[in-house]
Amino acid sequence: MDQWLEWATHRAHRAERTGIERRTRTAPPDALDLASNDYLGLAHHPEVRRAAVGHLQDGPLGAGGSRVVTGTHPAHELLEQELCALTGARAALVFSCGYTANMGALGALAGPRSRLLLDAQAHASLHDGARLAHAEVATFGHDDLDELRALLAQTGRRTTVAVESVHSVLGDAADLAELHRLCREAGAALLVDEAHTIGTLAEGSWAARDGLFDDHPEAPPVVVTATLSKALGAQGGALLFGGSDAKLWRAHMVNLARGFIFDTGLSPAVAAGAARACQLAGDGDLVARLSATRERTITGLRRRPLVAKHLEPGAGSVVSVRMPSPAAAVEAADVLRERGVLVGCFRPPSVPDRIARLRLTCHADTDPDRLELALAQVCDVVELAWGAPATCPFRHADGRPVEHREDHRLVQEPGLVREVLARPEDFAADNALQALRPFSREAARVLVRAGFRLPPVLASANGELHRAVRRVLTPFFSPARVKAQRGLVQRLVREQLDGLAGELDQGLDLATTVAAHVPAQIASTLSGVPNPPHDELSRWSADSLELFWGWPDDERQLQLATSAADFHPWLREQVRRSTGSGNLFGALAKAGIDQDRIVSLGYFLVIAGQETTRMLIATCLHLALSEPGRWAACGDEEDGLQACTEVVRQALATSSSTPTWRRVASSDTQLGDEAIRAGEQVLVQLSGGPDGDWSLAFGHGIHRCLGAGLAEMEATVILYETARALPRAQLISQEVPWLRLLSFQAPRSVVVRAV
Known part of the structure; x- marks a missing residue:
């Protein structure tokens, strides 16, 4: 072989083998550009083009x-x-x-x-x-x-x-x-x-x-x-x-x-x-819009803890995410390109520290809705590259990270799960709402300054206090009141779907649209307690679940604690305003429940209540879309509701959004053939165990979730209405990362496109 050809061939093979090969390609015409350096969107601005063309006249x-x-x-x-x-x-x-x-x-x-x-x-x-x-x-x-x-x-x-x-x-x-x-x-x-x-x-x-x-x-x-x-x-x-x-x-x-x-x-x-x-x-408007896009981009990427861990926001208009290898960066960029999202891919030798990165360039003219969808897809491919679970964590498995599997005794057999929950005197709920990871000094200081307190109530309480709170809550979430909301759920989801149908060709994340809005609105209708703005509620919800049921490092925990501290004063003010009213908070106050406990109840009712329903709906949508023919069956006018009920119950049995609860042994005791020591932490698996039982998904005994019927109804109706309205919807990928917390799980996104 000619020495020049041999040299060039060797260099080409080396670049391909190490994942640093470069290519020249034209961009797909309808792709969302998060790769070019056209920060202010002026490359296609009509006045800029008109000036250039005007010069060519003479x-x-x-x-x-x-x-x-x-x-x-x-x-x-x-x-x-x-x-x-x-x-x-x-x-x-x-x-x-x-x-x-x-x-x-x-x-x-x-x-x-x-x-x-x-x-x-x-x-x-x-x-x-x-x-x-x-x-x-x-x-x-x-x-x-x-x-x-x-x-x-x-x-x-x-x-x-x-x-x-x-x-x-x-x-x-x-x-x-x-x-x-x-x-x-x-x-x-x-x-x-x-x-x-x-x-x-x-x-x-x-x-x-x-x-x-x-x-x-x-x-x-x-x-x-x-x-x-x-x-x-x-x-x-x-x-x-x-x-x-x-x-x-x-x-x-x-x-x-x-x-x-x-x-x-x-x-x-x-x-x-x-x-x-x-x-x-120079007029300032474009600079302001560029700054807003940058803020949205950083906020969207920080929602995912695994992405946030590798995020480099920078000081300019480019936001970078570290990748595990050059090959992983190239593969991620190619996957996103196929999905209509263009991102930069920087690898050695272009990066002086030899760390491969995806680079997202912010533009003043990026549509916020398209950006949100694109960020969800970027987060998906980044999380999968860094090892996030690509299937339901607790489905027929111990979903905990390996390094945390000795923290609790896992109980999976349905009969033993029922026994634990039926013996509150032996297995107390004292640890149900405790943070898994003790707060760092800095995080604790932030929470104390905000007056953050969560005394035991309902899910974390036993005895007469639990019964007193439950008596107040039960009328608000009675079967009759829940059934009466069915028409409102249908109307709300249809209104939302009417506005989303046109976006299906470019792509649509059902987890953050269809699944996200209705549960919060219905919960507010039933309780009479207003919701904060949707974006704030979503952020507070996700952050609080991770703070209490995740394993954040000190830096991440401080960010989450700051978010929780922001939410707590808003909630305390709602409790104060509700005194003497007929809403849920007012009824609790009238029953003699002190303000701190009402705030504690409201904290997890407003956050966990609607958020876990959103997660269940997302899981059901993903499940129905994952199996050939099932989406069409769910949208069938005559038998669709029955098909949707089956999907929801399958999800509850195998991949519920709340797969586990925590308990702590009050004294030395026995569970089946096993001796349990006083103080031992117990984790009961409600969903996804070897003998899946959908009826366990909402708990058992005195702590069974009061919103069980509501969540099942909302999931069924929303799945049915969505399958009917979007019959051509298809998942862009069967493989998506799943949220993995100790007691919460769900697909991170349910991105669909018309076929």
Whole structure:
């Protein structure tokens, strides 16, 4: 084999084997773009396109030559004026691309007997430019100002420091104000690559925000490099200069930057479009919308603890998620692409720390509903890549993480489960609502400051207190009242489905739409207690379940405790307002139940009550969609309700949203053939055991759930109405991650698309 062919073949095989092979592909036309750098959505903006096309009516497509010969056109001069107006610079110089702008600037600032000091993780164009600049080159640790300070102390040579404002891979921000101060003190020039920040903040540039463009008499130059291909949606690069010497340094670059002198100028048509983009970026509205998208993206990803653990929000418009390997990152990106979601996939050698990442780019023009659906799918593939369970955790298995299987004695046989629940004097509910993992000092401090208290009540109480509370609750959730809600459930779900049917072609997550809204509304109707806004209720619910029934580390636990502390004052205020009313809280107060216990009851009634029903509905939808022919059977006009009842009871028997309850032995006792020690923690499996019994799913004995009939009715009706309204719905994947908490489980999403 020819040595060149052998070398190229070896490199290709190596790239493919290690998961770092790159490809060029056109994007699917209807895909949601979370990969491009078009932060403000200006690449397709009609006014930007109109400006570019307008130039072509009378002007040339290409510049026709170097800008120092015949390649400078009025469009270039207009663009440079608009860049100054946007960013706060006093002079600008436009290049054909950002890469050559970086290389040209370093070459013009460096040369023999000079030094270039680069952040070790600065963009490749800066490192490439440094290698060609005929200067002594040194790197300092990423964002390590102490190491930079030591290098700057080595005087005697003209020095330039080069950094990025927001790092292109990790997304973290440089301390520009401190960097500028260090460079001024040392007499060093500062080059800041603002590729990822120009146009993304109200001040237009980080240099303007941090005072780098201000007058600093006798200070060395500050040169800001920018790309026109990200926030401005065009193409090209630019150098920006501030201070009274701005025009001097622009002229310096015109004469010494080889990437400017020996390159054909930027297309004047592109320059005209970019000038209009600068004007649009400066009005503030797009920046506000970009910020809102970024907040939604980070919030959506943080909802999943396994994703949150590997999340890197960064300081700019790119949000990254670490992946276990390059191959896993490539596979995840390909799966998402097939589902119509485009994300970036960064792998070695593009990432300096050799950690592969998925990168989600935030855009000002992203539709919030499409973004929410896309984030659910991103979370699904990330969680599966990191080892989340892809099937129901407690279905015919011990669903606990291996490292926690010795924490409780697991009781699975239905007869023994009933016996435990029928003997509250021996197996108390004292631990039913305790946090699995003791609160850290920081989390406890947050909860104490919020006045967070959950004294025993109902599910966690025994004896007369339990009976007194149950007597008050029973009329609110009586079979007659529950039956009377059936028509309202039908109406609410039909109204919601009417608004969702048109979204089925692009994709729809039934777990966060159809399954999510009705249970909370019905619970509020029956109890008379208002709900908080839906998004807040969803967040508080998920966070509280994880806080009490999950295994969060200290950092995650603090986040969850903060969320619980936010909810508690809202709930306490609702209890206060209900005094003397006819709603559930008012009735409890009238019966002599103290305020702290009403708040404790309300905490888990408002959160766990409606949330576990939502999870059950999601499980039933997933189950019906997973088996060929079953979805059609559930939507059959004559026999559909019976088919739906069978699905719901199968779910209750094998994969209920509440598969376990906790108990603690009050004294030494016997259970079957086993001796139980006083204080021993017991976990009874209500669903998914070897002999599945749907009637156990809501408990047994004095603690049997009062909302059992309501949850079963809601799940049946919602499944039936959804199957009828969306007969063409099909799961985009049979394999989805499942929520795994000690006493709660459900598919994380039920994403469907029309077939």
